Amino acid sequence: xxxxxxxxxxLVTQMGxxxxxxxxxxxxxxxxxxxxQDSKKFLKIMFSYNNKELxxxxxxxxxxxxxxxxxxxLNLHINSLELGDSAVYFCAxxxxxxxxxxxxxxxxxxx
Amino acid sequence: xxxxxxxxxxxxxEGRAANLPCNHSTISGNEYVYWYRQIHSQGPQYIIHGxxxxxxxxxxxxxxxxxxxxxxxxxPHATLRDTAVYYCIVRIPLGGGSQGNLIFGKGTKLSVxx
Numbered sequence: 503x504x505x506x507x508x509x510x511x512x513l514v515t516q517m518g519x520x521x522x523x524x525x526x527x528x529x530x531x532x533x534x535x536x537x538x539q540d541s542k543k544f545l546k547i548m549f550s551y552n553n554k555e556l557x558x559x560x561x562x563x564x565x566x567x568x569x570x571x572x573x574x575x576l577n578l579h580i581n582s583l584e585l586g587d588s589a590v591y592f593c594a595x596x597x598x599x600x601x602x603x604x605x606x607x608x609x610x611x612x613x
Numbered sequence: 614x615x616x617x618x619x620x621x622x623x624x625x626x627e628g629r630a631a632n633l634p635c636n637h638s639t640i641s642g643n644e645y646v647y648w649y650r651q652i653h654s655q656g657p658q659y660i661i662h663g664x665x666x667x668x669x670x671x672x673x674x675x676x677x678x679x680x681x682x683x684x685x686x687x688x689p690h691a692t693l694r695d696t697a698v699y700y701c702i703v704r705i706p707l708g709g710g711s712q713g714n715l716i717f718g719k720g721t722k723l724s725v726x727x
Contacts, residue, residue: 506656535714535715537717543698544717544719545651545657545700545717546717547714547715547716547717550714557714592656592657594656594657594715601659601662602649602657602659602715603659604656604657604658605656606655606656607654607655607656
């Protein structure tokens with residue numbers, strides 16, 4: 503069984519659209535994360551979230567918003583997509599901020 | 614920003630030990646050293662972590678110097694499938710706020726050659 507799963511795996515969309523990427527973890531972890539990996543392969547944390555606090559990287563535009571319907575899900579909503587948003591987005595989870603498990607990534611292409 | 618320094622790339626012959634160094638001279642007393650790797654196009658994968666004692670698991674060994682300012686990840690018998698980018702990260706596992714987050718640097722691209 504996949505521990506951290508993301509959907510879709512690939513997403514191609516036009517500039518200005520609004521899109522969501524879903525993430526689910528079946529590990530019972532209390533903290534989930536979103537990371538962005540750009541074309542230069544740098545992995546940057548965007549958000550970390552548990553049921554107590556949301557930590558936002560200050561460099562993340564407010565067009566990006568995490569939404570957590572329950573403890574096992576942390577979805578990423580992106581409004582008014584821009585070309586620079588093209589990247590691979592990784593979801594991850596951990597328990598008490600220990601070892602983190604990553605999903606396989608969602609490759610977003612904005613055209 | 615990442616608090617570690619790693620060589621950008623290394624080569625290793627298949628079947629030999631791969632020794633990946635990491636400098637973390639500003640590490641604080643309650644920060645752990647974590648190692649992750651990312652095989653091409655996949656999500657990062659946890660390898661090992663430690664505080665001050667050397668650690669070993671089924672994947673690798675972690676050697677931390679006595680002053681904790683540097684460490685070495687050892688893959689004892691590298692295979693072609695170990696070709697990946699290896700990241701050394703320092704963090705407080707139970708740190709509140711952003712302290713506990715995994716902050717990735719540029720890592721070391723390890724190429725295992727036949």
